[in-house]
Amino acid sequence: MATLFFDMDGTLINSEIGITRCVAHALMQMGLEVPSDTELRRWIGPSLRTSFAPLLHDDEKVEQAVLHYRDRFEMHGWAEHEVYAGITDAIEALHEAGHRLAVVTAKNEPHARKIAEHLPFGHRFVDIVGATIDGSRSHKPELIAEALHRLGADAAECWMIGDRRMDIEGALHHRMRHVGVLWGFGGAEELRDAGAECLVSRPDELPALLAA
Numbered sequence: 549m550a551t552l553f554f555d556m557d558g559t560l561i562n563s564e565i566g567i568t569r570c571v572a573h574a575l576m577q578m579g580l581e582v583p584s585d586t587e588l589r590r591w592i593g594p595s596l597r598t599s600f601a602p603l604l605h606d607d608e609k610v611e612q613a614v615l616h617y618r619d620r621f622e623m624h625g626w627a628e629h630e631v632y633a634g635i636t637d638a639i640e641a642l643h644e645a646g647h648r649l650a651v652v653t654a655k656n657e658p659h660a661r662k663i664a665e666h667l668p669f670g671h672r673f674v675d676i677v678g679a680t681i682d683g684s685r686s687h688k689p690e691l692i693a694e695a696l697h698r699l700g701a702d703a704a705e706c707w708m709i710g711d712r713r714m715d716i717e718g719a720l721h722h723r724m725r726h727v728g729v730l731w732g733f734g735g736a737e738e739l740r741d742a743g744a745e746c747l748v749s750r751p752d753e754l755p756a757l758l759a760a
């Protein structure tokens with residue numbers, strides 16, 4: 549059976565409210581105008597530093613913004629999400645089929661672990677691999693490399709499953725098979741432009757696809 553790496557935001561959970569409210573909080577604390585909801589949704593997926601840097605143009609200010617984001621996230625944002633309909637059954641079916649499951653996310657790892665602990669299927673994941681607090685490991689190729697190392701896995705026997713271009717690009721970097729999911733934040737055009745050849749519209753499509 550395969551080892552399956554799941555992205556978190558936009559793949560397992562709809563975390564739009566938590567993330568966008570925390571970004572808005574950080575921007576207000578930095579004295580910046582809060583953009584539209586459409587613009588804020590684009591922050592879901594990339595690392596925080598990647599998203600704050602073009603606005604702040606200063607490493608120290610970026611770190612301040614990240615701290616403001618974390619302050620609210622640790623109080624409220626981590627719980628402001630919903631599990632996607634059908635994903636629990638899909639995870640259980642994949643586990644029952646014998647696949648090894650893990651999370652690989654650009655969220656910082658302590659936050660990702662806290663969220664996973666409260667998911668109805670969180671115990672099915674053998675590990676939660678996330679970004680380091682200092683940002684030294686935050687991009688998908690690095691995160692996937694860390695997951696492969698921890699699990700002692702061969703990339704040829706793994707799949708990356710996610711909703712954004714970063715998930716596809718990270719998988720391709722490691723010559724890993726991948727699935728783009730359409731219930732998240734990226735959309736078909738973004739995923740195809742990143743190189744995705746396999747897209748699914750619903751979580752219940754995953755078990756049959758990964759059994760093929």
